[in-house]
Amino acid sequence: MGQQPIRMCVFCRRKLPKVELTRFVKYDGVIVRDDTGSLPGRGAYCCKDDRCVRMAEHDEKGLLMKSFKKN
Ligand SMILES: [Zn+2]
Incomplete structure (x- = not known):
């Protein structure tokens, strides 16, 4: 078991x-939920x-939406 990748919630900013x-x-300018974690x-x-x-x-x-405009 390696280290889990850590990500931040864009709303409460908890990691x-x-x-x-x-x-x-x-995706195509629309935010979609990626339930399978497989969308590019x-x-x-x-x-x-x-x-x-x-x-x-x-x-x-x-x-x-804002979080996609960064970078
Ligand atoms: Zn949260």
């Missing part, structure tokens, strides 16, 4: 093992906290 996060990717491209991550999940569903503050 968690990648396996505990939901991955989103931007840069991912943005959301933890499974209820509040974060709800924010990801609506992306009210555009945080997911």
Whole structure:
């Protein structure tokens, strides 16, 4: 067992093992949830906290979208 990759939830900014996060990717200008973790491209991550999940569903503050504009 190696080290788990760590990713940050874009909403609460907690750092968690990648396996505990939901991955989103931007595909054709639209943010889609990547349940299988197999879609290509840069991912943005959301933890499974209820509040974060709800924010990801609506992306009210555009945080997911914003995270794809960086870099
Ligand atoms: Zn979170």
